[in-house]
Amino acid sequence: xxxxxxxxxxxxxxxxxxxxxxxxxxxxxxxxxxxxxxxxxxxxxxxxxxxxxxxxxxxxxxxxxxxxxxxxxxxxxxxxxxxxxxxxxxxxxxxxxxxxxx
Amino acid sequence: xxxxxxxxxxxxxxxxxxxxxxxxxxxxxxxxxxxxxxxxxxxxxxxxxxxxxxxxxxxxxxxxxxxxxxxxxxxxxxxxxxxxxxxxxxxxxxxxxxxxxx
DNA sequence: GAGCTTGTTCGATGAAAGTCGAACATGGGT
DNA sequence: ACCCATGTTCGACTTTCATCGAACAAGCTC
Numbered sequence: 001x002x003x004x005x006x007x008x009x010x011x012x013x014x015x016x017x018x019x020x021x022x023x024x025x026x027x028x029x030x031x032x033x034x035x036x037x038x039x040x041x042x043x044x045x046x047x048x049x050x051x052x053x054x055x056x057x058x059x060x061x062x063x064x065x066x067x068x069x070x071x072x073x074x075x076x077x078x079x080x081x082x083x084x085x086x087x088x089x090x091x092x093x094x095x096x097x098x099x100x101x102x
Numbered sequence: 103x104x105x106x107x108x109x110x111x112x113x114x115x116x117x118x119x120x121x122x123x124x125x126x127x128x129x130x131x132x133x134x135x136x137x138x139x140x141x142x143x144x145x146x147x148x149x150x151x152x153x154x155x156x157x158x159x160x161x162x163x164x165x166x167x168x169x170x171x172x173x174x175x176x177x178x179x180x181x182x183x184x185x186x187x188x189x190x191x192x193x194x195x196x197x198x199x200x201x202x203x204x
Numbered sequence: 205g206a207g208c209t210t211g212t213t214c215g216a217t218g219a220a221a222g223t224c225g226a227a228c229a230t231g232g233g234t
Numbered sequence: 235a236c237c238c239a240t241g242t243t244c245g246a247c248t249t250t251c252a253t254c255g256a257a258c259a260a261g262c263t264c
Contacts (some may be wrong), residue, residue, distance in 0.1 A: 012201040017123035021116050022222085038238055041240065051223055072231045072240045087199060089191020097115040097189060124252085142211065153253050174210040174261045180208055206264090213258070223249075228243070234236090
């Protein structure tokens with residue numbers, strides 16, 4: 001299984017922003033920001049596992065997360081250091097943003 | 103002419119991010135970040151004026167810009183102070199991000 | 205007022221994105 | 235070996251979005 005995890009420098013800013021511009025993915029990122037690694041199944045945000053898998057792929061290919069394979073599970077974590085280095089302030093600003101339900 | 107300019111607090115973060123997650127709009131924001139006010143017609147980024155008008159509307163309704171009407175022209179400016187207050191670091195991070203063409 | 209300029213709005217169109225169920229792949233566990 | 239659990243991939247469907255030309259609105263200038 002090839003896990004495509006791009007260099008952050010090769011990802012257009014707009015792709016990073018687009019990855020964050022979705023409710024489900026933002027919830028995932030918020031959860032990831034809390035701690036270390038989470039199994040994919042951890043994220044139950046009212047979507048099917050197909051959809052969840054899709055969102056995790058988007059995050060991964062936008063350079064936001066890294067995935068470690070262990071058995072049948074995959075463990076996901078935020079690439080926070082790299083993100084902070086390349087986009088200082090961005091992650092903090094997004095995470096600190098108030099939760100708006102609409 | 104009613105110009106819909108929402109309170110920044112009422113705009114979901116995802117809407118702000120989505121507004122920034124487009125090449126044309128990001129170019130507009132970068133241009134606006136340079137100086138003060140610009141007439142809409144200033145922005146020639148290879149799109150028709152209908153499309154330009156659309157993007158400016160998206161930015162305005164995401165709370166990113168303010169528009170002043172003067173005759174047949176409209177002058178647009180970034181709501182930088184408000185943005186920095188509500189999302190400290192976000193604008194800087196986005197503007198400082200390297201221009202990636204591919 | 206006629207004409208020009210500036211900008212918005214109205215369809216229409218084509219592409220991208222979110223969502224799902226079902227099928228598939230893979231690796232335990234018993 | 236068989237089953238189960240975890241995820242991914244594959245269509246298919248729907249919604250959203252970027253884009254355009256054309257029509258419209260409003261104001262300036264002569």
